[in-house]
Amino acid sequence: MKVLQVLPALDSGGVERGTLEIAEALVQAGHESWVVSAGGRLVSQLEAAGSRHVHWDLGRKSPKSLLQVRPFRRWLSQNEFDIVHARSRMPAWITLMALKRLAPGQAPHLVTTVHGLHSVNRYSAVMTRGERIIAVSETCRRYILDNYPSARAEHIRLIHRGIDPSQFPRDFQPSTEWQANWQQEYPQLQGKFIVTLPGRLTRLKGHREWLQAIARLSQRMPDLAGLIVGGDAPGKADYAAEVRQQIKDNGLENIVTMTGHRTDMREIYAASNVIISLSTKPESFGRTVLEPLAMGVPVVGYARGGVAEILQALYPAGAVEPGDLEGIVDAILGVYNGQHTDVKPNDVFLLEKMQAETLKVYQELVAP
Template identity: 35%
Template sequence: MDFLIRTIVLNKVPTVIQVLPALNSGGVERGAVDIALAVKELGWVSIVVSEGGIMMKELERAEVEHIELPLSSKNPFTMHKNFNSLSSIIYDRKVDIVHARSRAPAWSAYYASKRFDTNFVTTFHGTYNYKDFIKKKYNSIMTKGKRVIAISKFIKNHIIEKYGIEAEKIVKIPRGIDLNSFDPTKVSHERIIQLSNSWRLSDGTQIIMLPGRLARWKGHKVLIEALGKLKRRDFRCIFVGSELGNENNKKYLIKIIRENNLSELVQFVNHCTDMPAAYMLSDIVVSASTDPEAFGRVSVEAQAMNRIIIASDHGGSSETIMNKKTGILFLNNNSDSLSKAINSALQMDIESRKKLGEAARNHVSSEYRLEYMQQSTIKLYQELI
């Protein structure tokens, strides 16, 4: 990686540890791995502390150290043990930066960092909604960093409005997309055919894909209702994402699908390991989240892959999509608005799709490259050391 940042000359190589609950799929995990690799490539010591998960393989390939601790636990006794363990790591490894990416591990990491006057950084990955003082107090740990990274303008404004944090302390660093991985020219026909066969898709049918776990707020119900209002039936809708922990919602969605006479047109696919190929299989990608996305990785990935993205007009998606120029925004939680947007996209001719797709990728390339996120984060680290 060709960083445009020159490493500060120090008496020792800087050490950065990142703490998060686990390393399974998700935006928090993706960001942690991307920064861990960048820190390692810069020649610094990079350590990730979590419960582990499927993304550990990426760390292992890059020879980034992983330390296993039960950081997803909210049990006070376990959190205190984590505090002691993190204190030992900070002291023994002479850590320069502790970067917390989630609330439970942040509590342990904050007090461990404070014990040794170690630089503490947080990334605010979501709105962390609260209904009472106790939950707000729990969330507030993410504002305790010497620098607080907000992954979008929406999140930065949320932090200022809800927690009263001074704007100067907050640094907006949007998530970054690996444009080498998410490059439509680098996805082979073999990968696309393999995935198409796995999903048992027929040729000549337009594909509408909603990527995201089957949580209620991800908007599957809104999309189903929108599809039910279409007069055409020449499409296939694919829900791509894990149902783990959301089995009851899947049952509910199947009921809604039947009520809208869409049983032959909508199918569920569990976790997909080749999302670039999944995007290439799709004609339209939908992000229908009824709660605002803090950033909205799906919206950016779809644009990077030259796909038509249709997303709820709130949260991060309102920032990452230029309406009717790089994608289409619809009224949040409004199936009529979504149905009209889908119908319009299905009717687009090849030239219009090509023009939209090219504009979308150029937009992502100029604003949301992975290298920009890595460089900005490391620059922040350097300013603190």
């Protein structure tokens, strides 16, 4: 097969990571893998793994982007792809319009992936226009069926996102060098029970509720340390200032540490006692929930969206009714007191399974 994936850019994020993972699977299986994007720091990694990248900015949310339709149609016609896989809304619109005027035997099959629970409107509806629609969780599948009646259930394929067990191995221990550097950088964390909230400083991640939980726990856990891992989000400086002010107002300066952006999340998961997920809205999946659980680290979070699916499969004791902050506190105390520490092995959300099932979707269309 000759497969093209289309997305806005290749900088960072779950969509980008999934694109690289499928590109790698295509190459390893002997297929031809192409990606169109506006570029980014992951392009070199994509090309090193055997895919071709074409620099084309189809993700800009502007009416001017529609000027790309005709040249993109001409390019698609010249390259004779079997599959075009659209992973984002604006590139999906340009792709859909480009395919419309190609001759039936000349047009590649269109696959779309619903990665997120977007606002329900005509703009978002394009992600349900593929001949096959991939939903990254049962939450996503239900979102499609509930909000887009024109999407046919038999065309939707539920393919959970997955991780490579070798990247997040069970009972992983950081290197001696990493531990020494960590101790030197954050000596205040040594010997503490570390409760970690990963995620950039955006309101969606629930930092302020987490700080309320930390304030309550500090009265009952003398060795408590709270850890916020994530940098300031672009355009969210006011929220970041709110978080820092709340730390000060609650007298948590000696308990809460903010690391900023880090690239060593696996090691930080291993150094933590509990990971927290308090997203204020349902998420389509929840990679920062799955990764530590795969390593055997307990995760406590609000049971909604994709996070609920992961917790139910791997660590039901960590699932708390959304909004029940006291339930979050109790679940953390349970781990602190040695209860509910057993996390099930991850045999559900696996990268290899996700790759194989995605290639199977392509093959359904190319060779039914």
